[in-house]
Amino acid sequence: MADSPTVFDIVVLGGGSGGYATALRATELGLSVALIEADKVGGTCLHYGCIPTKALLHAAELADSARESERFGVKASLEGIDMAGVHSYKDGVISGLYKGLQGLIKAHGITYVEGYGRLVSADTVEVDGQRYTGRNVVLATGSYARSLPGLEIGGRIMTSDQALTLDHVPSSAIVLGGGVIGSEFASVWKSFGVDVTIIEALPHLVPNEDEALSKAFERAYRKRGIAFSTGVRFQGATQDDAGVHVTLENGKTFDADLLLVAVGRGPRTEGLGYEEQGLRMERGFVLTDERLRTGVGSIYAVGDIVPGLQLAHRGFAQGVFVAEQIAGLEPAPIIESGIPRVTYSEPEVASVGLTEAKAKEIHGADGVETLEYNLAGNGKSKILATTGFVKLVRQKDGPVVGVHMIGARVGELIAEGQLIVNWEAYPEDVASLVHAHPTQNEALGEAFMALAGKPLHAHN
């Protein structure tokens, strides 16, 4: 292998979704890259986020299938959850992907540096006294699980990091935060037989979604027996041998075996030399322009440290964008609202583009048209025994600006929604495309047929 250059085209700090995507794309374009990672390449998503949670959710789905099998004429029963077995399945998935990623890093000729880096000048990162200089620097140090003031993590009070490796199934759990991460853990635990209560300060669960989805999600969780409190803020929590005891600002109390704190993720930027180098920061996040330039030297920032959706695929896209930008390809800036969002719970929630409320803010109350297509009319959803709907938001006489869905497996349908919104398709365009029967995708086709004024199996 050739010796590493003394000055790299790019020095990337952080090997998570954003950082490794930058490195892979940049080397494909012939650039030399040093990728610095303190823990494991793959970052939060692969080791402590997307992949482990989705493995747990799949195990949870199997538990539900066994429990409900009789409804489908299949004689099976759920004997219990073997957490050691669940972890060995989950860890097997992670280690397979981890090996694959390490292979890709090697095959791309990326100089991989193990260690904790710090930005010491506008073009140099220092790791254990060794300096790595780049014509460009990409910061991708990611995020950590936040807590609330006075709420210390430890013992029965945990974040997703500890919850992912829990060696037993608790009998009850309180989930603080009804956003994506909290809702996904609540879903897993309920399927595993845990008594779950979610506490959310905002008026709804999955509060960033279109209100129609949030309300339907709450109905579905209520039906599953997942308890929740919304609209009241958390006040404090204590723990003892018996369990955790949580108090809300209205005086209401809850007790359980454990408390999962899922109140969002903060940027991992402290003590890394960012402020010292003059980067513009806000609440710890690194501010950039739409081309992800920080404005200091040739420093870029990608992923969870940049304000916006904290999602792995946003990190991938930003990494690819920055690599292409540095290589002079002048890629088109990423439109944040065109990034799909999925909550992988049971039921799933998936959306892309504008909510009805946001679309009305932009286009005026009379400038927006919406349509809800109920999954009751969709054969495949009936077969799967799932309920839910597709909600479309279009600019009046204009393109589709939002696609929102709830129901089992709808996360897989968002790919089509994303093409429609990002390509600014008209309902009439999509309505004339043939969707395979019986698929859940067909629900999207039928929703667009209904919005184009020619409904087929619509039961609204």
Ligand SMILES: Cc1cc2nc3c(=O)[nH]c(=O)nc-3n(C[C@H](O)[C@H](O)[C@H](O)COP(=O)(O)OP(=O)(O)OC[C@H]3O[C@@H](n4cnc5c(N)ncnc54)[C@H](O)[C@@H]3O)c2cc1C
């Ligand atoms: C429980 C959970 C579930 C999630 N599920 C999903 C999902 O289903 N879909 C989805 O899209 N997103 C999901 N996410 C979010 C997703 O994981 C993040 O958006 C994504 O990992 C962000 O990528 P990143 O590159 O910005 O940061 P990270 O993945 O956090 O990577 C940053 C890396 O930088 C390294 N690092 C930090 N500081 C230094 C330093 N000074 N020196 C060297 N290395 C350093 C860290 O070790 C880390 O590996 C989930 C997150 C969590 C916690």
